Each structure stands twice: as C-alpha cells, then as structure tokens.
Amino acid sequence: MNKAIFIDRDGTINKDSGYTHKLEDLEFEDNAIEGLKLIKEKLPFYKIIIITNQAGIAKGHYDENAFHSFMDHLLEVLERKGIGIEDYYFCPHHEKGLGDYKKACDCRKPNPGMILKAIKDHDIDTSKSYMIGDKWADVKAGDNAELRSILVMTGDKGNDIENKVESAFIAKDLKDAIEYVVRDKN
Numbered sequence: 001m002n003k004a005i006f007i008d009r010d011g012t013i014n015k016d017s018g019y020t021h022k023l024e025d026l027e028f029e030d031n032a033i034e035g036l037k038l039i040k041e042k043l044p045f046y047k048i049i050i051i052t053n054q055a056g057i058a059k060g061h062y063d064e065n066a067f068h069s070f071m072d073h074l075l076e077v078l079e080r081k082g083i084g085i086e087d088y089y090f091c092p093h094h095e096k097g098l099g100d101y102k103k104a105c106d107c108r109k110p111n112p113g114m115i116l117k118a119i120k121d122h123d124i125d126t127s128k129s130y131m132i133g134d135k136w137a138d139v140k141a142g143d144n145a146e147l148r149s150i151l152v153m154t155g156d157k158g159n160d161i162e163n164k165v166e167s168a169f170i171a172k173d174l175k176d177a178i179e180y181v182v183r184d185k186n
C-alpha cells in the first residue's frame with residue numbers, strides 16, 4: 001500500500017483570489033513551496049494528491065477547461081521546482097449550481113467522496129496518511145475518510161466554524177503542517 005498527503009488547493013497551496021482560475025492569478029501561500037519541498041526531502045515515499053472543491057464551475061464563474069488549464073500551469077510550475085504532484089481530484093458541484101452541476105453530491109468537502117476515490121485509485125493506507133487544508137471542511141473530509149487531519153492558518157484560516165472538528169492539529173502554514181507530519185509519523 002501507499003502513503004499520501006492529501007492537500008487542499010486554494011488557500012493552502014496557492015492564494016485564493018476568489019474563484020481562482022486565471023493563470024496570472026497563481027500566487028503561492030506563505031511557506032507553501034517550502035512545505036511541499038519538505039515532503040520531497042523528508043517524506044519521499046508520500047504521494048502528494050490535491051483535493052479541491054471547485055464550486056466556481058457549478059456557479060458559472062469558469063468552466064472545467066479553465067480549471068484544468070490552471071491545474072496544468074500549477075503542476076508545471078511545481079514540477080520545475082522539483083515538486084511532483086501525483087494526482088488531483090475536484091468537485092465541480094454545488095447545491096445552488098447551474099444545470100447538471102446543481103446537486104448535493106458526496107464529493108464536495110466536508111464529504112469524503114474525492115478522498116475515498118483517491119484512496120481506492122492509488123491504494124492508500126489511511127492509517128499512515130494525512131489531509132491538510134485551510135477550512136474545517138477539509139479537516140472534516142479527512143476525518144470522514146479516517147485520515148489524520150491538519151488545519152492551516154492561511155487562506156480561510158478555518159473560518160467555517162460550522163464544520164469545526166475538535167481533534168485536529170492546527171498549523172501556521174503548509175510548512176508547519178509538514179513539520180508536524182514528520183514528527184508525528186516517527
């Protein structure tokens with residue numbers, strides 16, 4: 001089995017400019033690159049998998065093609081820095097979305113659908129894997145998938161208290177979160 005660090009995208013890796021999708025809006029969160037590099041350095045057997053809610057698609061702010069173009073750009077920039085991302089999963093749905101995207105799905109975090117699919121696709125050992133994000137919905141999705149979860153105080157800084165989980169570790173940023181994982185796994 002494999003080990004993974006599942007990471008939210010907006011507000012955790014890149015700054016969330018609000019429905020982020022334009023290539024020129026790609027800007028990294030504080031210590032995000034340092035955190036990802038630390039995974040490669042200290043946790044080289046961990047796969048990095050991005051798990052992202054993209055309700056902007058459901059709401060018509062941008063389409064799936066624009067989302068994938070942004071992802072291609074993000075992954076290319078990271079690759080150039082020596083940071084390989086194994087895979088990414090996105091939820092394009094929202095309860096107040098348009099057309100086929102309007103639904104109460106099981107993939108929008110805090111639901112664990114995307115993570116469960118990734119666990120199956122990549123044969124992930126949940127007992128050794130982590131979920132990291134800037135919203136309690138990320139933490140709750142991780143808990144729902146039986147991962148150990150970490151909230152980072154970048155981006156949304158856990159503003160969605162309706163999803164609050166008592167047991168989570170709270171980190172300053174992605175680098176701090178990875179330092180916690182390095183300590184926790186030993």
Ligand SMILES: [Mg+2]
Nearest residue numbers: 008010011134
């Ligand atoms: Mg986020």
Ligand SMILES: [Zn+2]
Nearest residue numbers: 091093105107
């Ligand atoms: Zn969904």
